[in-house]
Amino acid sequence: MHSVIEQVTQRIEARSSQERQRYLERMQKARHKGPHRGALSCGNLAHGFAACGKDDKGNLRSLTRANIGIITSYNDMLSAHQPYENYPEQLKQAIREVGSVAQVAGGVPAMCDGVTQGQPGMELSLLSRDVIAMAAAVGLSHNMFDGGLILGICDKIVPGLLIAALSFGHLPFVFVPAGPMPSGITNKEKARVRELYAEGKVSKAELLDAEAASYHSAGTCTFYGTANSNQLVVEMMGLQLPGSSFVHPGTPLRQALTRVAGQQVTRITELSSDYTPIAEIVNAKSIVNGIVGLLATGGSTNHTMHLIAVARAAGYLVNWDDFTDLSAVTPLVTRIYPNGDADINHFQRAGGMAYLVHTLLEAGLLHDDVKTVAGDGLTRYTKRPELQGDKVVWLDGPTESLDESVLRSARTPFSDHGGLAVLSGNLGRAVMKTSAIPEGTESITAPAVVLSSQHELDRAFQAGELNKDCVVVVRFQGPKAIGMPELHKLTPPLGVLQKRGYKVALVTDGRMSGASGKVPAAIHVTPEAVDGGLIAKVQDGDLIKLDAENGILSILVDEKTLAQREAATIDLTDSHEGMGRELFASLRSQFSGAESGACSLFDK
Incomplete structure (x- = not known):
């Protein structure tokens, strides 16, 4: 062993x-x-x-x-x-x-x-x-x-x-x-069409055709x-x-x-x-x-x-x-x-x-x-x-790979590590999937753009407000806040910004899809915003540092300034009612933090 x-x-x-x-x-x-x-x-x-x-x-x-x-x-x-x-x-x-x-x-x-x-x-x-x-x-x-x-x-x-x-x-x-x-159309082609749709370059019908050819x-x-x-x-x-x-x-x-x-x-x-x-x-x-x-x-x-x-x-x-x-x-x-x-x-x-x-x-x-x-x-x-x-x-079974572009020996891997980093710092703890991000994007320090939902990000992207180096902070998405949904809508616009040459990253107390990929993303930030997390005090323009190689997730603002800031709050009523969500209030309140499994079933 x-x-x-x-x-x-x-x-x-x-x-x-x-x-x-x-x-x-x-x-x-x-x-x-x-x-x-x-x-x-x-x-x-x-x-x-x-x-x-x-x-x-x-x-x-x-x-x-x-x-x-x-x-x-x-x-x-x-x-x-x-x-x-x-x-x-x-x-x-x-x-x-x-x-x-x-x-x-x-x-x-x-x-x-x-x-x-x-x-x-x-x-x-x-x-x-x-x-x-x-x-x-x-x-x-x-x-x-x-x-x-x-x-x-x-x-x-x-x-x-x-x-x-x-x-x-x-x-x-x-x-x-x-x-x-x-297999349907390639996942790469599906992602390409999604990004084109985010930019308004293909129609909704063309997007649906691509999705239907993938999930078929x-x-x-x-x-x-x-x-x-x-x-x-x-x-x-x-x-x-x-x-x-x-x-x-x-x-x-x-x-x-x-x-x-x-x-x-x-x-x-x-x-x-x-x-x-x-x-x-x-x-x-x-x-x-x-x-x-x-x-x-x-x-x-x-x-x-x-x-x-x-x-x-x-x-x-x-x-x-x-x-x-x-x-x-x-x-x-x-x-x-x-x-x-x-x-x-x-x-x-x-x-x-x-x-x-x-x-x-x-x-x-x-x-x-x-x-x-x-x-x-x-x-x-x-x-x-x-x-x-x-x-x-x-x-x-085989003792050699039948296609080394897909599956390799542990002796000759694609990478010598498993592509998962845990980040820690004054913003808390988070995980980051590094196996799919482009080389050279493992570390970024850039001003924060603070949002409270993936829908806000979409509007900011369409308005051209994100055409710059930035760390997008999407908060109030954690388990106790709104049940920690996957923030799938973030992926296409952030991918487009990355292709345009901007250095972009994501910090969130929510989740990304199990298929999250090329954009550096510090996810599952704990403690979350509604549970005393410092992410609730981040303001637009604050410098945020993500460093997967050294395991760092920090806001570069002095402690005195942070101590004097009030934590942001938002009205989450719209995420607690409708579509049956009101029935789950007791479970949501019992959720543990992400590093404890985001689970309501066990004693804290």
Whole structure:
């Protein structure tokens, strides 16, 4: 093992020892000898199987067969989740064939950040992660189940489902993906058209044509944003079958993998000889493996919050220092948009997960001695699935990249670090994704332009007020303020300014898209403006320094002047009402800061 990987893992374990012990004690208390439904009264159990068919009802009455709970985030508005429509029946049939039973335990909401970008609904996006966790917990709370199958892919959905599964950590869970859509127009071309539209050089109809050619069928969007980062991280943590993340929907291999996933969870329940609860899979080593996988591929910055919340659900305390120390020694081995021109399908053809795990294990950057849903050892994930007849077999994956413009060995990476910097200074703490920004833009000192929404920035851009070197400060966007929406509308105009030759950067207590890229952006600033953060005292013209190489985020104004300033305030009523947002006031008020996972589910 690389010494820093080992040190960070041990640091997390030491920091979390008491919290982890309490978690494991809770999970031990929740265990039950024999089928969990054996603890139910006759009336409870009769309710639980009343709607089942004769054979399933008989198996559930017998108290000798496993019952698997399916949690689904299906809806047919999300392209990534539309393929899940028929999964429950496929899984039930596969599980019947091995003598067990499956029931849909519950459904959870699943919103599409692509639909809500720049809209009021986006202010519910991060909140939805915690709602999903609670909704999944309600479904699993019937105590009918000996294991679970989790159907989810996109942004906040997988982290929420994973938090819920860890609350039932005495049970085994297998996550079941659905795969990406085929490639459409290139992400680079889509971004080009967006920038032209921001400048008024193409029509709205032309923009819609480009967007529709990119997002064109069922499956996950093909850029490397949060959805595909979710799939990669969950597989790296051993919670999905090896090589299952990026197989297209509707293909014979995809259908066969779904079948195997359903049957595999029955093999690792407490009724089997290979009991493997999720509490034993998700430990400090597998969490570090997930972070390393994220960093090695330039994945979504949203996981600097999600993985912290997930770790907390398993009894681990992870912080941004862990991310930055791991980033410093993790090579960047992929170029997937927005860190390159390729999409996730190109990554899959270049060797995909099998080669990625192989090269990171070979470099001593991953823990191999972990449990997974496929058995002991992460080495299992260097194999790739293939269909032989109607049976899935796992063959040795490639030991060399099949396309070095997309995926490289850890020995010859695109960069010797993982492209994530943590910035600290008098403005607070923030994260910055450096893997996609142009060389020479890692450091900037420029006057502030202070705004309170992404819509204000758009108006300033259209008015020509940003045609200068500047650090755009967009505040009152944090979790407690308005739910921390992704500020996707900032990307095209800031990209245009950068192309015009201006030195521009962004500082915000909000989030950028999981696909944020070429503009230097200090995001997730904590403490946020409404929670005592100095960002609330920044004024137009103040010099702001961002320095990713040295980890600096500072306002270059003397302390006496800052102490005398009143913190700005704004009326946030418009972001707290309408589109259902008034229903989430209590959750919003309970949000922790970004470095604590921006989560409302745990004690502060």
